[in-house]
Amino acid sequence: MTLLAVERMKLFTTRSPWWCAVLALAVTVGFAALMAGTASAESPITIAATQFGYGFGLMVVMVMAALAITTEYRFSTIRATFQAIPNRTAALLAKTTVVALLAAVIGEIAAFGSWGIATVIEPTADLAINTPFEWRAIAGIGAVYGFAAVIAVSVGVLVRHSAGAISVLLIWTSLLENLIMLIPRVGRDIHQWLPFNVAHQFVTGDPDPSARAIQDGPGLSDAVLSPWPALAYFAGFAVVLLVIALTVANKRDA
Amino acid sequence: MIEATGLTKHYGRTVAVDHLSFTVEAGRVTGFLGPNGAGKSTTMRMVLGLDRPTSGDVRIDGKHYRDLKLPLTTVGALLDAKWVHPNRSARAHLRWLAKATKLPRKRVDEVLDLVGLGSVANKNAGGFSLGMSQRLGIAAALLGDPKVLLFDEPVNGLDPEGILWIRRFMHRLAAEGRTVFVSSHLLSEMAQTAQDLVVIGRGKLIYQGTVSDFVENATENTVLVRSPELTRLADLLRADGVQVVEDGDSIRVANLASSAIGELAAAHRIVLHELNPQLGSLEEAFIQLTGESVEYHAHDKEPTA
Missing domain, CATH: 3.30.70.1510 (THUMP domain-like)
Structure with a gap:
């Protein structure tokens, strides 16, 4: 508990997490407002459509998570940390936990904020959350943000440089996963198992039978897992990456 | 007491520290002397468990640093005054360290007053001058009231006022009976502060003993x-x-x-x-002993008349 408190103090006594949180909320809620504002009678706003901007918020949250650890390397406060807490695994686990929890909270606020602003703008639309799909589409965002933060912290520990870690994360999520689909024959099969595509399946998979145009919400995932195993797969990927990062951090000179 | 036995550190093919064995006696000020690049900082990082020795061992009161419980209460160290987040206030920096060491919050204000930073405690550490950063680093080192203190080149780059302040502070810490291990590449600085000396060059031990013996024998x-x-x-x-x-x-x-x-x-x-x-100049003695161990020689060409 002490270590969690230490990492919480470290995180909130600098400004970048606050800025990233505000930016993530602005992007996601802003997109929801846009979607609600442009909805029409033929294509009414749906719950899935309110979450259109979650992918952009995800990137901001991953930048926040990566910065939380890479700035420690940048300013060598990681050394001060290991000096005070020589158990590196414990120190880094505490940081990962705090950052992931913050990411999850940002995710929930972003998701319910997006849904909330849509209900304000389009009070007549059917935006009641009642099916499991609708709950996943909104409340599931926090889980995805949380595990994505674990991935971002792990990459940050491995790469140690802010620019490098952020490049790896953004290129991976926004470019590489889609480019792999272009590989002849095997590309699509590989893509089905790529972590962020699978995470997307948790949020958008098993949609309600109410026929819904795809362009009204985030594009659908082509992952073959059903939503809950998809989340477990994503979490598993995050944990494997974290274990690798912790092993390396323990072996390496600080 | 700090005890190093056969301490060795390789970075790729570079040997930074080479089978270094020495002891730093409890309750004394020991100067850690060597030219730039001799391996002083690497050795200090190994003492603190930050760098992993390639071989050999270093212990504090018989224990490895990583096995110390709440290490800041046993060993305080200032290796680099810039190891702070520039956008975090001095007080916030010390607060998380205090929390990690299970110290009460009021201890933070105590050490801030002790080093004379009480009035700028809420200012961001990034705006501090080197002298102020150095004070903040010393405050962090003293936070857990440790018996053993490590300082790496504490006066480097300071103005005369800052140097005097640090020197006085060292004397005070020594007078309180703490073990102080302080590195420098300036022997004259050590002569005013230390009782014992550990001298290294190119990662190897050159001399260990008292300052007075060193001066007598080497000059x-x-x-x-x-x-x-x-x-x-x-x-x-x-x-x-x-x-x-x-x-x-x-x-x-x-x-x-x-x-x-x-x-x-x-x-x-x-x-x-x-x-x-x-009296033989300390610098001359130092150069005499470490001359062959200086890593980066300026090759003075003899004038060919």
């Missing part, structure tokens, strides 16, 4: 003599097989007591204007 004692009959005196001394160096209107006599020179002069009725024993 050449000369006597500066001025006299109106300088040439006659010089010749007389040379006739006795004494080494004499002429130096403008004076001579330097090596390895002969000033009393012997005075008696010789009196016996030959030579007037002396000055008879001044020169």
Whole structure:
């Protein structure tokens, strides 16, 4: 508990997490407002459509998570940390936990904020959350943000440089996963198992039978897992990456 | 007590620290001396468990650093004053350290007052001058009231006022009976602060012992003599097989007591204007010992006349 408190103090006594949180909320809620504002009678706003901007918020949250650890390397406060807490695994686990929890909270606020602003703008639309799909589409965002933060912290520990870690994360999520689909024959099969595509399946998979145009919400995932195993797969990927990062951090000179 | 045995660190093919063994006695100030690049900082990082030794071992009171419980209560260290987040206030920086060491919040304000940063506690550490950063680093080192303190080049880059402050602070810490291990590449600095010395060059141990022994053994004692009959005196001394160096209107006599020179002069009725024993400069002694171990030599070319 002490270590969690230490990492919480470290995180909130600098400004970048606050800025990233505000930016993530602005992007996601802003997109929801846009979607609600442009909805029409033929294509009414749906719950899935309110979450259109979650992918952009995800990137901001991953930048926040990566910065939380890479700035420690940048300013060598990681050394001060290991000096005070020589158990590196414990120190880094505490940081990962705090950052992931913050990411999850940002995710929930972003998701319910997006849904909330849509209900304000389009009070007549059917935006009641009642099916499991609708709950996943909104409340599931926090889980995805949380595990994505674990991935971002792990990459940050491995790469140690802010620019490098952020490049790896953004290129991976926004470019590489889609480019792999272009590989002849095997590309699509590989893509089905790529972590962020699978995470997307948790949020958008098993949609309600109410026929819904795809362009009204985030594009659908082509992952073959059903939503809950998809989340477990994503979490598993995050944990494997974290274990690798912790092993390396323990072996390496600080 | 800090005890290093066969401590070795390789970075790729570079050997930074080479089978280094030394002890830092409890309750004394030990200077850790060596030219730049000799491996002092690497050694200190290994003491703190930050860098992993390639081989060998270093223990504090018989324990590895990573096995210390709440290590900041046993060992305080200032390795680099810039190891703070520039956008975090001095107080916030010390608060998380205090929390990690299970110290009460009021201890933070105590050490801030102790180093004279109480009035700027809420300012971001990024705006601090080097001297202020150094004070903040010392505050962090003292936070857990440790018995053992490590300082790496604490006066480097400081203005005279800052140097004086640090020097006084070291004396005070020593007077409180703490073990202080402080590195420097300036021997004169060490001579004013330390009782014991560990001297290294190119990662190897060159000397371990007291400062006074180091100065006595490693320096050449000369006597500066001025006299109106300088040439006659010089010749007389040379006739006795004494080494004499002429130096403008004076001579330097090596390895002969000033009393012997005075008696010789009196016996030959030579007037002396000055008879001044020169303590060998510490820097000379240092260079004499570490000369072969300096990693980066400036190759002075002999003028070819």
